[in-house]
Amino acid sequence: MKFSELDLDPKVLQAVEEAGYETPTPIQAQAIPEALEGRDVLGIAQTGTGKTASFTLPMITVLAQGRARARMPRSLILCPTRELAAQVAENFEIYGKHHKLSMALLIGGVSFKDQDKLIDRGVDVLIATPGRLLDHFERGKLMLTGVQIMVVDEADRMLDMGFIPDIERIFKLTPFTRQTLFFSATMPPEITRLTQEFLSNPVRVEVAKPATTAETVAQHVCKFKPTRKDVADTEKRAVLRALLRSEGDELRNAIIFCNRKRDVGIVYKSLEKHGFNAAALHGDLDQSVRMATLNGFRDGTVQILVASDVAARGLDIPNVSHVFNFDVPIHSDDYVHRIGRTGRAGRSGKAFMICLPHEQKHLDKIVELVGKDIPEISVPDGAVDEVRERPRSRSKDAPAERKSEPKQEVEAETSKSEPRRERAERGERGGRGRSRKGEGRGGRDRQDKGEPVVGLGDHVPAFLLRPAFPKKAARSKASEVSAETESEAPAESDKSSADEAA
Numbered sequence: 334m335k336f337s338e339l340d341l342d343p344k345v346l347q348a349v350e351e352a353g354y355e356t357p358t359p360i361q362a363q364a365i366p367e368a369l370e371g372r373d374v375l376g377i378a379q380t381g382t383g384k385t386a387s388f389t390l391p392m393i394t395v396l397a398q399g400r401a402r403a404r405m406p407r408s409l410i411l412c413p414t415r416e417l418a419a420q421v422a423e424n425f426e427i428y429g430k431h432h433k434l435s436m437a438l439l440i441g442g443v444s445f446k447d448q449d450k451l452i453d454r455g456v457d458v459l460i461a462t463p464g465r466l467l468d469h470f471e472r473g474k475l476m477l478t479g480v481q482i483m484v485v486d487e488a489d490r491m492l493d494m495g496f497i498p499d500i501e502r503i504f505k506l507t508p509f510t511r512q513t514l515f516f517s518a519t520m521p522p523e524i525t526r527l528t529q530e531f532l533s534n535p536v537r538v539e540v541a542k543p544a545t546t547a548e549t550v551a552q553h554v555c556k557f558k559p560t561r562k563d564v565a566d567t568e569k570r571a572v573l574r575a576l577l578r579s580e581g582d583e584l585r586n587a588i589i590f591c592n593r594k595r596d597v598g599i600v601y602k603s604l605e606k607h608g609f610n611a612a613a614l615h616g617d618l619d620q621s622v623r624m625a626t627l628n629g630f631r632d633g634t635v636q637i638l639v640a641s642d643v644a645a646r647g648l649d650i651p652n653v654s655h656v657f658n659f660d661v662p663i664h665s666d667d668y669v670h671r672i673g674r675t676g677r678a679g680r681s682g683k684a685f686m687i688c689l690p691h692e693q694k695h696l697d698k699i700v701e702l703v704g705k706d707i708p709e710i711s712v713p714d715g716a717v718d719e720v721r722e723r724p725r726s727r728s729k730d731a732p733a734e735r736k737s738e739p740k741q742e743v744e745a746e747t748s749k750s751e752p753r754r755e756r757a758e759r760g761e762r763g764g765r766g767r768s769r770k771g772e773g774r775g776g777r778d779r780q781d782k783g784e785p786v787v788g789l790g791d792h793v794p795a796f797l798l799r800p801a802f803p804k805k806a807a808r809s810k811a812s813e814v815s816a817e818t819e820s821e822a823p824a825e826s827d828k829s830s831a832d833e834a835a
C-alpha cells in the first residue's frame with residue numbers, strides 16, 4: 334500500500350514524503366482509513382509501530398477544514414508523560430508543516446500564563462497530560478465542549494500512573510459526539526472497561542502482540558550473586574560498568590533502565606564518576622532539564638541515558654544500540670517496552686539485564702511473557718574486583734531503606750564530584766539545612782576547635798566582653814547562632830545530600 338491511497342490531505346502527503354516515509358506501517362494502513370471515516374479506533378500497538386502518525390495524519394486532514402474558537406480546542410490528545418506529549422507535538426509540527434493549524438502543549442513545567450495566551454487565541458490541537466489539562470480547566474480557562482476528536486495515547490501507562498479517574502473525567506467533559514482514537518500497548522481489564530464505556534462501536538486495530546520482542550534485539554541476562562547484601566548495589570554498578578566496557582565500540586549509545594528514581598540518580602552519578610558520558614532522566618527533574626537531556630541524547634552529545642520507566646516510556650529515540658536493565662523490571666510488560674528502545678525499524682540492537690538472586694522471580698515472569706529463554710552470559714572477568722578490594726565503613730544511623738546502599742561510594746560520588754556550593758546553588762541543603770548568606774565563614778567546626786574568629790585581630794573591644802543579654806536570653810541567642818552554623822557540619826551535610834542525590 335502507498336500513502337497516496339489513503340485519502341489524506343495532499344499537503345499531509347507532501348509532509349510525509351518529505352519526512353522520508355515510503356509506505357504506511359501496518360497500524361497506519363489500518364487505522365488511517367477508519368479515522369478518516371470518522372469512526373472510533375481502538376489501536377493496540379506499542380511505540381515504534383508508527384502509531385503517532387496513525388492518528389496525527391488523519392487529524393490534520395480533518396482539522397484542515399474549519400477554524401478554532403477562543404478557549405475551545407477542536408481536538409485533544411492526552412499523553413501520560415510530558416516527554417511523550419512533547420514528542421507528539423513534534424510530530425504535529427513535522428506532518429502539519431504545510432498547514433496553519435495552531436497547537437498548544439499543556440504540560441507541567443511550562444508557565445500557565447504562556448499556555449493561557451495560546452488557548453485564549455483558540456487552538457486546533459491541544460496536547461496535554463491529564464493533570465495539567467484539568468488544572469487549566471479548573472481555573473476556568475478552557476472549555477472542552479468544542480472537542481471533535483479526542484486521542485488517548487498509551488492508555489495502559491496512564492493506568493500505571495493512576496490517571497484513569499482523570500481520563501474518565503475528561504471524557505465526560507467532552508461532547509459525546511466526539512470521535513475517539515484510543516491507543517494502548519496492552520489491554521488490562523480497567524482499560525477494556527474504559528473503552529467499553531467511552532468508545533462508540535470502535536474498530537479494533539491490533540498490530541503486534543504486546544509481549545512480542547523484536548527479533549532484531551539480541552537479549553542477554555547476566556546473573557550475579559553479590560558478596561554481601563550491604564555491598565550488593567556497589568557491586569551491581571561495577572558489573573554494569575564491566576558490561577558497558579565489554580561492548581567496546583559497538584556501544585554507540587545506550588539507555589540504562591532502573592526500577593527506582595533514586596537508583597537513576599545514583600547510577601548516573603556513579604557512571605559519570607567513572608568517566609562515562611551519562612545523563613539522568615526521571616520524573617522529578619525539571620521539564621527543561623529533561624528536554625535538554627533528551628536532545629543531548631538524540632544528537633549524540635550524551636552517550637548513556639539512565640532512565641526510569643515512566644520517563645522513558647514512549648520516547649522516540651531512533652537508533653539506540655544498547656539497552657541495559659540495571660534491575661529486572663517488576664512488571665514484565667516493562668521489559669518489552671524497555672528493550673523495544675533498541676532494534677527499531679529493522680536495525681539490530683542488544684539488550685542486557687543484570688539479575689540478582691532475589692530478582693529471579695521477576696525474570697521467570699518475563700521469560701513466561703515473551704515465551705522464550707533469554708540467553709545467559711557470565712559476569713565479565715574481574716568485574717567487581719575494583720570494588721571488592723576497597724575498604725568500606727557504614728554509619729550506624731543510615732536510614733533503614735538504604736541499608737544495602739554502598740554508603741561510602743555514594744558519599745564519595747556526591748561530595749567529591751560536586752562541591753557543596755554547587756549543590757547549594759541548586760537549592761539543595763546540607764545538614765539540618767538553614768543555608769544562609771555567608772555560609773562557609775566560621776561555623777561549628779571552627780567553634781568546636783576553639784580557633785579565633787577571623788577579622789577582629791587580637792584586640793577584643795571592651796563592649797564585646799560585657800554580657801549583652803540576661804542569662805536566659807543569652808542562652809537562647811547562643812542556640813540560634815549554633816543553629817545557623819549547623820549546616821556547616823561536614824559529616825551531616827554530606828550524608829544528607831548523598832541521600833538527596835539518591
Ligand code: AMP
Nearest residue numbers: 354356357358380381382383384385386
Ligand atoms: P511511533 O510508533 O509513533 O513512536 O513511531 C516510531 C518511529 O517510526 C518514528 O521515528 C517515526 O518517525 C517513524 N515512522 C512513522 N511512520 C513511518 C513510516 N510510515 N515509515 C517509516 N518510518 C515511520
